[in-house]
Amino acid sequence: MRRIFSGIQPTGNLHLGNYLGAIRNWVRLQDEFECLFCVVDLHAITVWQDPAELRANTRRIAAAMIASGVDAEKHIVFVQSQVAAHAQLAWILNCVARLGWLNRMTQFKEKAGKHRENASVGLYAYPNLMAADILAYKATHVPVGEDQKQHLELTRDIAQKFNADFGVPLFPLPEPLILGPATRVMSLRDGKVKMSKSDASEYSRINMTDDADTIRRKIQKATSDPGLLPDTPEELEGRPEAANLLGIYAALADQTLQAACSQFAGECSRRLNEHWLTLQLPDSSRSPRKCAVWRATRGISMRFLPRARTARGLLPRLLCARSSTW
Numbered sequence: 001m002r003r004i005f006s007g008i009q010p011t012g013n014l015h016l017g018n019y020l021g022a023i024r025n026w027v028r029l030q031d032e033f034e035c036l037f038c039v040v041d042l043h044a045i046t047v048w049q050d051p052a053e054l055r056a057n058t059r060r061i062a063a064a065m066i067a068s069g070v071d072a073e074k075h076i077v078f079v080q081s082q083v084a085a086h087a088q089l090a091w092i093l094n095c096v097a098r099l100g101w102l103n104r105m106t107q108f109k110e111k112a113g114k115h116r117e118n119a120s121v122g123l124y125a126y127p128n129l130m131a132a133d134i135l136a137y138k139a140t141h142v143p144v145g146e147d148q149k150q151h152l153e154l155t156r157d158i159a160q161k162f163n164a165d166f167g168v169p170l171f172p173l174p175e176p177l178i179l180g181p182a183t184r185v186m187s188l189r190d191g192k193v194k195m196s197k198s199d200a201s202e203y204s205r206i207n208m209t210d211d212a213d214t215i216r217r218k219i220q221k222a223t224s225d226p227g228l229l230p231d232t233p234e235e236l237e238g239r240p241e242a243a244n245l246l247g248i249y250a251a252l253a254d255q256t257l258q259a260a261c262s263q264f265a266g267e268c269s270r271r272l273n274e275h276w277l278t279l280q281l282p283d284s285s286r287s288p289r290k291c292a293v294w295r296a297t298r299g300i301s302m303r304f305l306p307r308a309r310t311a312r313g314l315l316p317r318l319l320c321a322r323s324s325t326w
């Protein structure tokens with residue numbers, strides 16, 4: 001069975017990076033795989049979120065997924081915190097993963113920055129929860145952007161160690177699916193920084209809810225260098241902004257980076273940006289305002305979790321440990 005699990009945090013508006021790095025690939029893979037697509041709100045709260053905003057964003061992200069073409073009738077679209085198996089398995093995996101492994105995670109270093117001592121424990125253990133998300137459903141493939149590759153490798157290490165420690169071939173080792181010419185879309189203000197929902201500058205990203213005028217303004221203001229565009233991708237070395245703009249164009253025009261280089265060789269970036277504007281972006285402003293229907297995933301994860309518990313030596317789950325004096 002080939003099964004996909006992938007998720008997005010409800011930390012703000014979806015942007016072009018989320019679309020090209022993740023959602024567009026989800027939509028394209030839907031016919032080949034059984035899919036679970038998740039709004040990962042437990043990941044979002046590893047950094048501060050306003051509660052009302054988080055609730056609204058959770059619905060908004062699910063609506064944007066559906067507006068982008070995710071088929072919620074055929075596949076499972078759900079909210080992470082509504083399925084207890086994620087947190088339960090994450091704790092078991094916290095006890096499998098090694099501190100040395102987590103210490104190598106670059107995303108924690110980037111997100112915690114200079115204030116490492118003030119970061120939440122959740123932010124540090126984030127990759128173990130991501131491993132639980134994937135392994136709870138025995139997913140075989142995980143479509144992600146380049147930024148999540150290291151976390152996927154960690155998931156494979158955790159699965160391998162669990163299987164070896166307890167002598168059970170319980171978890172398959174999931175394969176990352178990192179597809180297309182824009183697997184790491186960079187900020188429109190700084191080609192060395194990833195396009196991100198939480199970047200303070202609105203001009204750093206194109207949101208999927210931006211209207212045509214806003215997109216035009218953002219592209220016109222996008223940072224580039226004064227050099228002419230080269231013939232080959234290799235010549236983009238050391239030119240992060242030009243590489244980013246060409247990569248995005250190639251992805252949106254559904255062509256290779258080499259084809260985009262050939263098309264714009266000898267032109268300035270401004271000329272490339274004019275072409276950008278003729279390309280179709282997904283319009284998630286047409287998405288349903290409210291997305292209240294989640295197909296429960298309990299059927300899958302609850303059947304499977306007891307086997308992980310038993311392998312680990314834990315007794316069966318009680319629904320609630322309740323005292324009669326409550």
Ligand code: AQP
Nearest residue numbers: 008009011017021022144145183184185195196197198
């Ligand atoms: N810039 C990007 N280029 C390509 N892919 C990207 N993804 C995110 N940013 C880019 C992919 O989108 C999926 C969902 O990501 P996420 O929302 O769960 O977390 P993130 O990677 O931390 O995204 P952001 O936008 O940077 O959120 P904040 O600012 O809240 O941290 C993943 O598959 C990711 O690879």
